[in-house]
Amino acid sequence: MGAWVYLIFGTAFGWVLSRSGAADYDFIQRMFLFESFQLYGILGTAVAVTAPGLWLLKRAGRTATGKPLRVTPKPRHPGNVLGGVLFGIGWSITGMCPGPILVNLGEGKLYAVGALAGVLVGAGAFGVLYPRLSGALRLPKLELGTGDG
Amino acid sequence: MLILHELTPLPWWLAGTAIGAITLLLLWVTNQRLGISTGFENLCALALRAPYFRRDEITRGRAWRLPFLGGLVLGGLLSAATSGGWRPFWDLGMFDASFGWGPAGKLAWMFVGGLFIGFGTRLAGGCTSGHGIFGISNLERASVESTLAFMAAGILTTNLVYRVWGAS
Numbered sequence: 001m002g003a004w005v006y007l008i009f010g011t012a013f014g015w016v017l018s019r020s021g022a023a024d025y026d027f028i029q030r031m032f033l034f035e036s037f038q039l040y041g042i043l044g045t046a047v048a049v050t051a052p053g054l055w056l057l058k059r060a061g062r063t064a065t066g067k068p069l070r071v072t073p074k075p076r077h078p079g080n081v082l083g084g085v086l087f088g089i090g091w092s093i094t095g096m097c098p099g100p101i102l103v104n105l106g107e108g109k110l111y112a113v114g115a116l117a118g119v120l121v122g123a124g125a126f127g128v129l130y131p132r133l134s135g136a137l138r139l140p141k142l143e144l145g146t147g148d149g
Numbered sequence: 150m151l152i153l154h155e156l157t158p159l160p161w162w163l164a165g166t167a168i169g170a171i172t173l174l175l176l177w178v179t180n181q182r183l184g185i186s187t188g189f190e191n192l193c194a195l196a197l198r199a200p201y202f203r204r205d206e207i208t209r210g211r212a213w214r215l216p217f218l219g220g221l222v223l224g225g226l227l228s229a230a231t232s233g234g235w236r237p238f239w240d241l242g243m244f245d246a247s248f249g250w251g252p253a254g255k256l257a258w259m260f261v262g263g264l265f266i267g268f269g270t271r272l273a274g275g276c277t278s279g280h281g282i283f284g285i286s287n288l289e290r291a292s293v294e295s296t297l298a299f300m301a302a303g304i305l306t307t308n309l310v311y312r313v314w315g316a317s
Contacts (some may be wrong), residue, residue: 001178001179001213003212003213003215003216004216005178005179006179006181006213006214006216006217006220007216007217007219007220007223008220009171009174009175009179009217009220010216010217010218010219010220010221010223010224011220011221011223011224011227012167012171012220012224013168013171013217013220013221013224014220014221014222014223014224014225014228015224015225015227015228016159016164016167016168016171016224017168017221017224017225018153018224018225018228018229019151019156019158019159019164019228019232020158020159020161020164020168021151021158021164022164023225024151024152024153024158024242025152025241025242025243025244026151026152026242026243027151027158028303028307029242029243029307029311030243031303032303032304032306032307032308033307033308033311033312034304037161038158038161039161040161041161041162041165042161042164042165042168043165043277043281043282044165045161045162045164045165045166045168045169046165046166046168046169046172046282047169047281047282047285047286048165048169049165049166049168049169049170049172049173050169050172050173050282050283050286051285051286051287051288053169053172053173054173054176054283054286054287057173057176057177063176063177063178063179063180064177064178065178067180069176069177069180070180070182071176071182071287072182073284073287073289073291074274074275074279074280074284074289074291074292075274075291076289076290076291076294077274077291079272079273079274080273080274080280080291080292080294080295080298081273081294081295081298082272082273082298083268083269083270083271083272083273083274083295083298084269084273084280084294084295084296084297084298084299084302085269085298085299085301085302086265086266086268086269086272086273086302087265087266087269087270087273087276087299087302088269088298088299088300088301088302088303088304088305088306089262089265089269089302089303089306090262090263090264090265090266090267090269091262091266091277091299091302091303092262092302092303092304092306092307092310093258093259093261093262093265093306093310094258094259094262094263094266095241095244096262096266097185097266097276097277097278098185098186098188098189098266098270098276098277098278099185099221099276099277099278101263101266102185102218102221102222102225103221103222103224103225103228104225105222105225106221106222106223106224106225106226106227106228106229107153107225107226107228107229107235108226108229108235108236108237108238109152109153109238109239109240110237110238110239110252110256111239111241111252111255111256111258111259112259113256113259114255114256114257114258114259114260114263115259115260115262115263115266116263117260117263118259118260118261118262118263118264118265118266118267119189119263119264119266119267120189120192120193120263120267121260121263121264121267122263122264122265122266122267122268122269122271123186123189123190123193123267123268123270123271124193124196124197124267125264125267125268126201126267126268126271126272127190127193127197127199127201127202127271128197128199128201130199130200130201131200133272137272139272142200142201142204143204143205143206144200144203144204144205
């Protein structure tokens, strides 16, 4: 599929995040303070729409172009919860989860530059430290160079 | 009211339905599982050669994740441009009201938060999109546990920042 298809999907997603409050510092804080229902409503509706649709798509088992549908579940390990805690702290500090960092950047919010820099350093550090973390946290083995890259 | 041009946000049911529809269309049309934070590894892979950034999942995903991330920036830009014009700004709503830090302080605060997000989402194997929306919709235990963890940590942190620190 051409890159422009993904650019359009990303643009649509980014526009909705921008206009919904999901990429808004105050709406995120007010979600965590239980002062606003907006984000709970958005996430709940998104799951309520995606779950039955996904069940139907998996039952049909084919993509729009007739290829076998591929849905790989994420591996379960102790990092899910520990990493989730760290991510939650970061989401609260910045008022942005990963998608909205890029949306805020596009909107012109200059402080998002700091968040993006932090994310890249944090993700980079994780990748470099992976060999030391993977044993203790029982993280999945890296699959390297099977050739279909 | 949004910080961006003080817009009234879309109703939650409409925004949630749109996000669900985009998630399903992305899978049906392109056979890709929605997930944003893994795309940051593709950005890291442009500069870092550690084996973690050369694994198959990353090299395979680059062709769709990078344009998708670019689209998120473009979506934000178009949203601002079509609702009062695009301009760079520093406004940070409640944070300005409670702490009143200048640009350098905000950048530092955001950088620290970003470190937690970058390291945390990679350790967790996903974020709000891949775990919270797709994973929960697919009834994956790892995603349910991770989502409960990041929601709880967010609630705790924001309450500490605004009800303890910001209130003192």
